[in-house]
Amino acid sequence: MDEPTNEPRPADSRPPLVAAHTNLTPPxxxxxxxxxxxxxxxxCCDVxxxxxxxxxxxxxxWVVASQAAFRRLAGETA
Ligand SMILES: [Zn+2]
Known part of the structure; x- marks a missing residue:
């Protein structure tokens, strides 16, 4: 059994994310x-x-997109 290490994993060791990038809201x-x-x-992966x-x-x-979405929900225009 392999001992755990503190060595960072290669960036490409993770499986690809399965996510639908269509029809997503701006946020x-x-x-x-x-x-x-x-x-x-x-x-980002190295603490x-x-x-x-x-x-x-x-x-x-993301913060800007979310704030714009909240403003639209609140009925603000501009
Ligand atoms: Zn980064």
């Missing part, structure tokens, strides 16, 4: 982009690597 698309990146990114700039940008895009 869902933004969250999908964030999670797909985070699961494949070496920086000691610090913050990932790309993940930060994708997360911010």
């Amino acid at each position: 869902q698309k933004a969250w999908s982009a964030y999670t797909v990146h985070a699961l494949a990114c070496r920086v 000691d690597a610090g913050a990932c700039g790309t993940a930060g940008e994708l997360h911010q895009a």
Whole structure:
């Protein structure tokens, strides 16, 4: 039996995500982009690597998309 190691797994060791990228709402698309990146990114997968700039940008895009969706639900225009 293999001993567990602290070695990071290669970024491409995970199985491909099975997700339908069609008919998703803008917040869902933004969250999908964030999670797909985070699961494949070496920086995001390494707890000691610090913050990932790309993940930060994708997360911010999700926040913006979600806020716009809430504004639409609230009936705001503009
Ligand atoms: Zn990343």
